[in-house]
Amino acid sequence: MERTEAELIAAVLRGDAASFEPLVEKYSPRVFATARRYARRESEIEDIVQEVWLKAFQKLVSFRGDAPFEHWLMRLAVRTCYDFLRGHQRNRESMFSELTDPEEDWLDRFVTQPESANENADAARLLIERIMDQLSPPARLIITLLEIEDRSVKEIAQLTGWSIPLVKVRAFRARAEMRKLLAKMAKDKYL
């Protein structure tokens, strides 16, 4: 008979580490999907997910069980991804003059006929990835959670551990940072 999550957690806390494996198996797809939002290279993604599971194992004693295990785990995952962003701040000064031809074409199309520039195009996705890579860690986290994953401010506060006013302030700054990057991209390309 399959054991419930609560039983597995209780067994791990009693010292039966093997009972942790079914939890890893069940929730790894969710954790991988989250990590792939913040890291590109597969080796980095695997490192993040491994780190999430190690933290989950070590901090399992702090899981009170009043909320689903998945919520607790996702909080850990988001915080680990944020730590990763802070620790691996790439060269955020990369120039927009390095745009690929499809990206340039998409931008040209947007300038001449904004309606014809399709948001489903791969070039648009590459452009947004490029911009996300250049955002500061808090801005990237907030834009991902708020704008791309469409989460509420309250949810983000719970996931990140930030207060609601702080989330609002950081969201305002993140949008401004993104607009500034877009302005820089436009200036690099057209001026």
Place this chain on the structure above:
Amino acid sequence: MKLPELQKKLISAARTQTVSDHVPYAFEKRVMAYIRSCPAVDVTALWAQALWRSAGACLAVVAVLGAVSIFTPHSTKPAPGDLSQEFEKTMLAALDSDYSR
């Protein structure tokens, strides 16, 4: 270029992008091996270790100060250049002169 519109389009582009939830083969085995290889962090043990170390250092300081106080020769009369006595005399000079009147 209309930047707010461009921002909106690019965000929509990011939303349409599906994120893969693919898990590498036998990843859970790898995680379990990694967890087993990492020494368990016992916070109370770390505290206990730090406290024992600081207790040792405190005992060493006490021993040195004790030895200094035992082996330093004491004299009942203050030395002529005793700073504490000179300081006290200076501080209480005004009072002494009042009482002597």
